[in-house]
Every structure is written in C-alpha cells, then in structure tokens.
C-alpha cells in the first residue's frame with residue numbers, strides 16, 4: 001500500500017482561530033477515510049487544504065509522496081464533492097458533468113460520451129438535459145459526485161455529502177457510495193459530523209476536536225478502545241467516569257487509570273438488593289429519565305454521589321417496573337471498562 | 350398577552366386588520382391601487398398620449414398638426430438621410446458607451462465582489478454612488494471645463510509631454526474635433542463617466558450572488574483562472590451586465606444635455622426631440638423620434654433574451 005495523502009504537522013489559522021492545529025496523518029491509497037468531529041472542529045479546512053483552496057501556515061501536505069503545498073487546485077489530482085454541491089446553475093446536468101473534460105480540451109464527442117457514462121453510473125442519465133435547479137437534493141448530490149469522478153481522480157474529497165438528505169435517502173446513499181468506492185478503488189476522504197455514518201462506512205476514522213486529531217483508528221478500534229473522554233463521548237456516547245468515583249470503583253486496582261468509559265449497553269440495571277460479584281463494578285442511583293427507543297430503552301441514572309450515567313437495556317417486561325424515581329443498581333463487568341488518557345492533555349492549548 | 354395586545358390597539362383598528370387578514374385579495378388590491386394608478390395612468394398613459402402624436406403629421410404650409418392617423422411622420426424619420434444620420438450616430442454612441450462601461454465596470458465589480466475587505470467594499474460603494482448625489486448639470490459643465498482647450502486635462506497632458514498624442518487623436522476623422530470638449534471622443538468620455546455607476550452596481554450585485562464554491566469547483570475540476578473566468582464568472586455576470594447595459598444603453602439613447610453641452614455639432618436623438626417639440630413646434634416628429642429609442646431598446650432586449658442573458662434570473 002502506498003500513501004495517497006500525508007499531512008506533516010499542518011497548521012492553519014484564521015485570525016487567532018487555529019482551525020487546523022499541528023495535524024499529522026497518512027491516508028493509504030484506496031482507503032475509505034473519514035474525518036469525524038463536531039461542527040467547527042476543522043474537518044472542512046483539512047479538505048480545503050488537500051484540495052488546494054487554502055495553503056497551510058506551516059507544515060507540509062503530500063499527495064502520492066509529492067509535496068503539493070504550493071500547487072494550485074487545478075494542478076492537483078484531487079476532486080471535491082462540495083457541501084453545497086456547487087453545481088453550475090447556467091449549465092445543464094450534462095454540461096456540469098462534462099466540465100472537467102471540457103477544461104482539459106477533450107473533444108466534444110468524447111466529453112458527451114463520458115459524461116453520459118458517468119451519469120449512468122449514478123443512475124441519472126435521464127436528467128442530462130435538465131438544469132440543476134430542476135433536480136431534487138439527492139439528485140444534485142449524485143450529479144456533483146459524477147462531476148467530481150469524471151476526471152478519474154486519485155483522491156475524492158467529500159464534505160458532508162449526505163448532510164442535506166433525509167434519513168432514508170442518506171442510508172441508501174451510504175451504501176451506494178461505499179459500493180462505488182470499492183468498485184472504483186479511489187481513495188475517499190469523507191467528512192462528517194455523524195458518528196454512525198463514519199463508523200458504518202469508513203476503513204479508518206480520524207476524530208477531530210478543535211483542530212486536532214484526538215484519535216485515528218479503525219471504527220472498531222475507536223468504538224472499543226477510545227483514547228480520550230472526548231472520543232468516548234463523541235463516538236457512541238459512552239459514560240465517562242472520572243475523579244473520585246473512578247478511584248472508588250476501580251478500588252485501587254488500577255491506579256494508572258484515573259478515568260475510564262463504559263458504554264450504556266454494557267451497563268446492567270438491577271434491583272438494589274442484588275449481591276455483588278468481585279469481577280464487576282457496581283454503584284447505585286435513581287432513575288431520572290427514561291427514553292424509549294423501540295428495541296431498547298435508555299435510562300438516565302443519577303448516582304448518590306451526583307454523577308449522571310446512562311444505561312441501555314433491551315426492552316423487556318422484567319424492566320417495566322423501572323421508571324423515573326426507581327432506585328436501581330448499575331453494574332458492569334471489568335471487561336467493559338475502557339481506560340482513558342488523562343483529559344488534561346487535550347485541554348492544555 | 351392577548352389582553353395587553355387588545356388594550357394597546359383600539360377596537361376598530363383590530364377589526365380592520367382582521368378584515369384585511371381574512372381577505373388577502375382585497376388587501377393586495379389595496380396595496381396595488383397607488384402603483385397601478387401611477388404606472389397605469391400617469392406613466393403609461395402619458396407615454397401613449399405622446400406616442401399617439403407620432404401617428405399624426407404636420408401640415409407643411411400652416412405648420413399645424415393634422416389630426417388624421419398617418420405613417421407619414423415615421424416615414425420621414427426613417428427615410429430622410431439627415432434623420433438616419435442622427436439615429437446612426439446616437440446608436441453608435443450608445444453601443445460604444447455600453448461596451449466601454451462594461452469593460453471598465455467588470456474588473457471593478459469583480460474586485461468588489463471577490464477580493465475587497467468589507468471596509469474597502471463600503472468605500473467603493475460610497476465612491477461609486479457619490480457622483481450620483483450631485484447635480485447632473487454641474488457634472489456635465491464641470492466636464493466641459495475639464496475637457497476644454499485650455500482645460501485641466503490638456504494642461505495635464507501637456508505637462509507630461511503627451512500633448513502631441515492628444516493632438517493626433519483630435520485629428521482623427523469622426524471622433525476628433527477642435528478640442529476634447531467639442532469632439533465625439535470628449536462626449537464619449539462624459540457619457541462613460543456619467544453612466545458607469547449604473548453598470549457597476551448591478552454587475553457587483555450579480556457577482557456577489559455567485560457562491561465562492563462555484564469558482565472553487567471550477568478550479569477543482571482543472572480549470573485555470575482564465576477558463577474559470579470565461580466559463581463560470583462571465584456567464585454568471587451576464588444578468589448583471591444585461592441589467593447594467595439596459596441602463597447605459599437607454600440613458601445614452603435618450604440623453605440630450607450631454608450632446609448639447611459637450612461635444613461635436615452633430616445632432617443626437619434626444620436633441621432632436623427637444624428641438625422638434627420646442628422651437629420647431631413639430632410635435633408629431635418629436636414623438637416619432639422618441640419612438641426610435643424605444644424600438645432600439647426593444648430590439649436590444651430581444652437580442653439579449655435570445656442570447657440567454659436572462660436565463661440565469
């Protein structure tokens with residue numbers, strides 16, 4: 001495997017905002033790479049740096065092991081699917097898709113043929129003579145995809161491409177995009193703030209927070225071994241337990257883990273009188289909120305020491321008697337404990 | 350909450366607003382009456398009254414208007430060589446002024462819409478509209494002084510050794526004359542100066558509506574800056590260019606002050622209208638002449654429409 005994209009300590013500031021702060025990463029050729037993070041965490045800026053719309057303040061960007069930091073966008077073998085699709089309103093769908101060939105002076109017949117081929121790939125060949133404003137959001141999204149793919153780039157950048165679509169369409173497009181990537185073998189860099197989307201589609205995920213990469217791992221790695229409290233909370237919404245409670249529950253067994261995370265679905269709800277086994281952590285509290293989610297319900301439990309934990313339990317009749325103000329015990333096996341690095345590291349800047 | 354609202358407004362007012370709210374057609378009609386009265390009666394009405402005159406003719410001997418519908422006056426306008434000359438001269442000037450305005454305005458508008466900081470942009474908007482706050486006549490006479498034989502411009506050109514160039518330009522047949530202030534070139538300069546804001550403002554507005562991401566998408570797909578300009582920026586500026594050129598074109602076609610204060614002795618359509626309805630007392634001919642710009646603008650609009658200038662609207 002070769003490296004398609006490399007960031008070497010890249011920093012980009014807007015005024016005094018560090019939009020991208022010392023990012024170092026390598027994206028393999030043919031990989032489906034996701035950049036995940038809350039809004040304003042610097043994902044779009046990273047894409048714009050790869051595409052060449054912005055130049056880094058410091059650091060280097062390499063495409064296929066060549067430094068491109070000084071190359072303008074039109075000389076990079078990279079194409080972008082924009083967040084707002086950015087279709088040319090004065091051109092037909094066909095002309096939009098053919099644009100990349102037109103500016104490369106490909107013959108008209110060839111432009112036409114390949115643009116129609118691309119449109120067929122995204123199942124929109126019937127829309128060729130229309131204008132972008134005559135299409136639905138999902139169709140525009142696919143035109144934008146076809147337009148970006150026509151130059152057969154080595155890397156495709158997608159900035160929240162599914163953000164504006166409704167849930168059903170989004171799920172369809174997730175599968176379609178993933179299939180397309182597998183078929184074409186192009187490196188995809190996919191920006192999203194939706195952790196479910198990133199987990200289900202990506203080979204690897206970089207989790208961004210305030211311009212820094214908090215963790216870079218496979219979806220399973222992120223989910224089962226989050227490094228920091230931020231990642232544990234952002235990916236899958238785990239309970240983060242720190243401070244005195246962490247000390248008490250760990251029982252001095254692991255002094256090196258001052259903080260840890262437990263997923264809601266790994267927490268067992270029980271009646272208070274249940275006896276404790278030695279290989280489990282246990283605490284008690286009162287239910288303050290119950291959210292019904294069909295297959296499972298999520299219980300918000302306030303511990304006597306004040307912390308709020310969430311437990312998810314499959315919906316069964318046994319648990320029907322747990323409602324708001326019920327006293328419950330929470331327990332989880334030590335295997336479910338995910339140790340975290342001290343949060344101080346990420347707060348220092 | 351509703352009690353306080355009720356107390357704040359008298360009952361009849363609330364009843365009236367409820368009445369209007371429930372009858373949107375009536376409400377819209379109420380809104381439309383003043384503009385319809387203005388546009389329909391005062392504006393279009395008087396225009397038609399004027400145009401009606403062009404279908405009469407003047408009696409050659411008595412110099413009285415004969416109130417019988419005839420196309421004789423129109424025939425006079427489009428067959429007499431002197432009249433055709435005037436139309437051609439005005440049309441050429443309008444086209445030249447429009448092209449020059451577009452050429453000067455485009456870079457300024459692109460700078461304003463794309464590159465200027467918000468402070469710089471405000472400065473430009475003030476700078477561009479500032480001349481419009483001043484009297485039209487003052488500006489025209491000021492230009493006459495600037496362009497005069499012993500005026501600032503010729504003095505300036507002389508002091509940097511360019512007076513030879515000016516002389517050579519003034520020697521040119523067609524555009525030249527004894528001085529800039531009495532040449533078609535001078536008139537052209539004043540026209541361009543006067544109408545430039547009317548081109549810049551719609552153009553800048555059109556360009557500001559173009560999202561940055563379209564230009565980035567173009568570069569992303571491999572277009573060099575020149576290609577992006579021709580394939581994306583310019584086509585998207587066309588609605589602004591069309592709007593601006595309607596202003597510059599029609600304002601030049603209809604103006605009679607600039608040609609009579611600055612410029613060569615040749616007549617322009619506006620001057621002809623002014624003279625025919627005033628001193629010459631030939632109202633039908635004046636009316637027929639004022640139809641000419643209307644027809645020319647209609648032709649221009651239909652050409653622009655056929656070229657797709659309004660597709661992006």
Ligand SMILES: Nc1ncnc2c1ncn2[C@@H]1O[C@H](COP(=O)(O)OP(=O)(O)O)[C@@H](O)[C@H]1O
Pocket residue numbers: 014015017018019037038039040041042043044045046
């Ligand atoms: N053109 C810009 N000018 C000023 N600040 C910007 C600009 N673009 C992004 N930022 C700032 O940089 C940070 C990262 O933005 P962005 O990369 O768009 O985040 P994301 O895509 O993750 O939501 C934000 O704080 C944002 O306000």
Ligand SMILES: [Mg+2]
Pocket residue numbers: 040043044
């Ligand atoms: Mg973004």
